[in-house]
Amino acid sequence: MYLYDNFDQTITQQRIGEFRDQVQRRLKGELTEEQFRPLRLMNGLYLQLHAYMLRVAVPYGTLSVVQLHKLADIATKYDRGYAHFTTRQNIQYNWIKLEQMPDLLAELGSVEMHGNQTSGNCIRNVTADQFSGVAGDEIDDPRVASEVIRQWSTFHPEFAWLPRKFKIAVTGAAHDRAAIQFHDIGLQIVRNEASEVGYRVFVGGGMGRTPVIATEVRAFLPKDELLSYLEAILRVYNRYGRRDNMYKARIKILVRELGAEEFIRQVEEEWQASDRALVNLPPAEEDRVRKFFADPPYEKIAVPVAAFEDARKNDKAFARWVATNVHTHKVPGYGAVTISLKPPGGIPGDATDKQMHAVADLAEKYSFSEVRVTHVQNLVLPYVKLADLHAVWQALGKIGFADANIGLVSDIIACPGLDYCALANARSIPIAQQISERFADLDRQHDIGPLQIKISGCINACGHHHAGHIGILGVDKAGVEFYQITLGGAADENAAIGTLIGAGFSGDDILGAVEKVIDTYLELRQSGETFIDAYRRVGAAPFKEKLYGRR
Amino acid sequence: MAPPKPISKILTANRLTNGETLFYAASGTWSAFVTEAKIVTTQEGVDELTKIGADAYAANQVIDVNVIDATADGDIKPKDIREIIRATGPTVRLDLNKSMSPAGK
């Protein structure tokens, strides 16, 4: 894992000091809310329905055990004993007091964490594949580029006041687990014909009220040119992005208004004209960063591992959990464990202080003291020996995190919605809870197979509903919560925006509607066909007919 | 001409120091409990609440100040689901909810 150097440490401490001063001035009335609001947002502090909410950046979803323990302690000391992992691989606290923020930030700073770049019109905290460095299908470790982007973008003076927020995601594998085509910039690490490593660059993806799948602007960018090329994109956006209308301010609109060809031309022109050598990372610096992501001291393990195979044979529940929650590891004898934060009836992405401490303890014992956060609001232990999996699974069972449901119908993304969020139109969490309870039976879930349900409480789409195989969007219909269904979205390399299939459903009817959609799939699926494959074959019509009858 | 819509409003905000949801009370102070809110039924009343809210905002006591619709069949309650949730807490964490009134109702 990356460790702060003196420079990182200094700027973080300076910012903590500045914010302490700003909070004190605000509490004394020396700063007005208009003056203070942008300052608190720069530190990740929002006002929600019940209290302030603090969003803490987890760069590319990677946490040390020390950090996770600290996050748990903060939940105990400054919040109400729990926190929420988000679709941007970050963590949010819901009950924060402004007067305690300086001390809280100082505690976060002591473990190299903060809330910078989690709000405001800057380059936001970069996200990446949760299996970075351990996935067998990876060309290169995306954490290296992610860390370089983190350092380059932190407090970048030129990009502190962009037309709108700006999100970058990186994947090192062809199979996209980081939803890169729904980001302002998506980077896929690839090899060219000469087998050199570089980036396939996508620009202008996004969700929100105008969902757009990103445009490929470069099939291959040499690895060493990354920063100058990112800068060229950001410069074109900073110069021409719309500042007059916040709904048209994202780069996706600029790409659309200019046309992809013209946008690319402008970026290339800017890039060619820039002093690339000045901006690009010197190879020695990349090597320095890369060293932080060197493999942990793996053991040489002969496979198959008898204890693991026996446990799988003798314990059906364990075998099922392995099938869904353990990802193939690049190192024989190891697995990457996804810890489900989606128990039946639970709140997707929520974890208590005790659960966080317990996960940190497990990571220390079994996973080289590292934890990852996924954009699907789960956690990952990236380096677990197959021989230890049974013990890990049992330990997770004790804290309610052993559900064998990763990628299945109850592994739902849900944003905080109207239970917490000041911008919401409708509640998201209760809908997720109803669905996960209705489909709690694991036999049924495993029979249904891979299915991604994603729920947002408003059109801002933090719950990624546009990219859900089944997407649910909460809307306000004359003061009453209603839910629209979209079908066929996907966030992977075959990215697709879901299609709205008809009129919305009331809070009482949405569960039944989702169940009808799933039943329809079960009736029409061909052998081995997943939900999304079946939808792509038959389209929306059979689902519509089932939901609304013949028209 | 249609008769004017009846007015039934209360003043709400969040406390600057800790973000807590507050209601301007009949007693002339800010209360955590919506049942203690001062309810107004005239435009003059709305104007008065608006001014009180603006003054409290200017005095750095509260932020996110709003005059909202309320009902008063029995206890005073916000009309919209959003404001009901603000007054009580997340519907998915009833253990953390506060009651609408100091009596625990």
Ligand code: SF4
């Ligand atoms: S999608 Fe809307 S309701 Fe949900 S968290 Fe985002 S802004 Fe809030």
